[in-house]
Amino acid sequence: MNNDILHDEQKQRFILEIEGKKAQLDYRLANPSEQEKGGTIDFVHTYVPEELRGRGHAERLVRHGLKWAQEQEYTIHASCWYVAKFLRQHSAKVGQ
Secondary structure (H helix, E strand, O other), X not given: OOOOEEEEOOXXXXXXXXXXXXXXXXXXXXXXXXXOOOOEXXXXXXXXXXXXXXXXXXXXXXXXXXXXXXHOOOEEEEOOHHHHHHHHHHOOOOOO
C-alpha cells in the first residue's frame, strides 16, 4: 500500500492511492499561467472512494494541499464544502 500523496500539477490535483483506489483533492489557480508565488488558489473538490471514507484520508489530502498552497504564498479559497469546513474548524492548525 502506497500512502504517499502525489501532486499532479498539470491536472491541478493531489492524489492519494490506497488499496488500489484513488482519493483526490482538486484545485484551480485563478489564472492558469499564474505560476509565481502570491497567486490565488481555489480548492474545488475532494473525493474519497466510499469504501475508504471515515479513515481520515480526506483530511490528510486537505492538510497536504493547504500546506503546499501556504508554501507557495497563495491566497486560499475553498469552493469545496469539505475544505471550507476544514478551514473553519482547523484554521489555527492548518500548517501542522
